[in-house]
Amino acid sequence: MKNSRMSTRSIWAGERDYLAFGATQVPVVHSVSFGYDDMDEWFEVAIGNKEGHIYGRNTNPTVQAFEDKIRILEGAEAATSFSTGMAAISNTLSTFLVPGDRIVSIKDTYGGTNKIFSEFLPKNNVNVVLCETGNHEEIEKEVAKGCKILYLETPTNPTVKITDIKRMVKAAKTVGALVIVDNTFATPINQNPLTLGADLVIHSATKFLGGHADALGGAVCGPKELVETIYHYREINGATLDPMAAYLLLRGMKTLKLRIDKQNENALAVARYLKSVPEVEDVFYPGLEAHRGHDIAKQQMRGFGGMLSFSVKGGMETVRHLLPKLHFANRAANLGAVETIVGPARTTSHVECTPEERKALGIPEGLVRYSAGIEDIEDLIEDLEQAFVSLPKHLVNN
Numbered sequence: 001m002k003n004s005r006m007s008t009r010s011i012w013a014g015e016r017d018y019l020a021f022g023a024t025q026v027p028v029v030h031s032v033s034f035g036y037d038d039m040d041e042w043f044e045v046a047i048g049n050k051e052g053h054i055y056g057r058n059t060n061p062t063v064q065a066f067e068d069k070i071r072i073l074e075g076a077e078a079a080t081s082f083s084t085g086m087a088a089i090s091n092t093l094s095t096f097l098v099p100g101d102r103i104v105s106i107k108d109t110y111g112g113t114n115k116i117f118s119e120f121l122p123k124n125n126v127n128v129v130l131c132e133t134g135n136h137e138e139i140e141k142e143v144a145k146g147c148k149i150l151y152l153e154t155p156t157n158p159t160v161k162i163t164d165i166k167r168m169v170k171a172a173k174t175v176g177a178l179v180i181v182d183n184t185f186a187t188p189i190n191q192n193p194l195t196l197g198a199d200l201v202i203h204s205a206t207k208f209l210g211g212h213a214d215a216l217g218g219a220v221c222g223p224k225e226l227v228e229t230i231y232h233y234r235e236i237n238g239a240t241l242d243p244m245a246a247y248l249l250l251r252g253m254k255t256l257k258l259r260i261d262k263q264n265e266n267a268l269a270v271a272r273y274l275k276s277v278p279e280v281e282d283v284f285y286p287g288l289e290a291h292r293g294h295d296i297a298k299q300q301m302r303g304f305g306g307m308l309s310f311s312v313k314g315g316m317e318t319v320r321h322l323l324p325k326l327h328f329a330n331r332a333a334n335l336g337a338v339e340t341i342v343g344p345a346r347t348t349s350h351v352e353c354t355p356e357e358r359k360a361l362g363i364p365e366g367l368v369r370y371s372a373g374i375e376d377i378e379d380l381i382e383d384l385e386q387a388f389v390s391l392p393k394h395l396v397n398n
């Protein structure tokens with residue numbers, strides 16, 4: 001794997017070590033336990049002196065193959081997995097944070113993450129400071145006051161704001177804070193936070209990694225010492241990835257590079273097209289030169305990702321007419337699948353927020369989140385064209 005490239009890695013990483021019976025595909029091991037006739041060998045495996053499996057809540061071969069694949073794609077020393085992306089996030093935070101600790105993050109994190117920051121951590125007496133996303137000076141100032149964790153997500157959901165990872169790592173190192181980056185939107189194809197200096201990278205594997213919207217999962221990658229601590233928390237608390245889900249994610253990840261290249265391309269083309277549509281007020285995509293984070297994105301990302309968002313004239317009323325007209329898009333809450341997916345931010349990423357909270361976050365009520373699929377780009381644009389043409393004129397004539 002050492003000198004291989006991303007497409008080769010997507011296909012081959014984590015596969016060969018887990019084959020049995022001459023199978024060319026990783027078997028789905030459903031067994032919840034692993035038996036031993038030799039009591040001494042059983043003991044050695046149980047205390048970690050010998051490789052092997054004991055019980056499915058701890059480890060499982062199919063799950064380990066998934067962990068290997070994401071670990072190699074992120075260029076990490078170790079990886080562990082979870083039942084969902086939110087389990088990866090909450091377990092990681094719970095592993096390190098104790099009452100009295102301070103954590104610095106941004107206002108635009110994923111809705112569920114934001115709920116952990118606003119609802120659950122404060123209950124446990126953890127001091128949470130949320131800075132304006134993209135305001136690097138503010139984050140630096142808050143980090144300099146001291147914190148245990150600097151938690152970032154870039155690009156963010158749904159307005160795809162960009163944070164300079166290298167610069168934030170530098171600030172965090174001066175106070176000895178751990179830097180955790182949610183890399184779900186970028187994927188390891190477009191961005192590797194660990195090579196930019198971050199300590200841990202988190203994924204919702206449910207999205208681009210799996211890519212087919214048929215399996216939930218999460219992962220954390222980083223140095224062995226940190227990942228082992230997180231793994232220990234997870235093996236006891238039980239948010240384990242199911243072997244069948246691990247298999248589906250593994251299979252999906254074989255085409256990760258192919259899919260992401262196409263999604264990068266489609267998202268950029270759709271963003272450029274939307275810029276030219278009179279009914280569209282604003283387009284948010286880091287690949288557009290006018291985007292506030294474009295220069296940073298160009299430095300730290302190899303591609304700008306499959307996610308964009310746009311706001312329309314006439315707000316939610318227009319969205320209500322527009323989205324049902326699309327033939328080649330699911331109207332749904334997920335993202336990162338082979339199919340294009342659309343949804344209003346107020347019912348997807350930020351459904352947990354009140355209208356006031358969304359306004360404070362700079363999320364217009366008529367904002368549409370657009371997850372570009374791998375369809376032919378001509379079809380995606382023609383589909384949008386016919387949907388815009390069909391809008392009642394009174395909605396957008398201002």
Ligand SMILES: *Cc1c(COP(=O)(O)O)cnc(C)c1O
Nearest residue numbers: 084085086087110184204206217
């Ligand atoms: C979806 C998502 C999550 C949560 O992942 P689940 O698998 O749904 O629990 C976390 N972060 C980001 C950026 C996401 O898009």
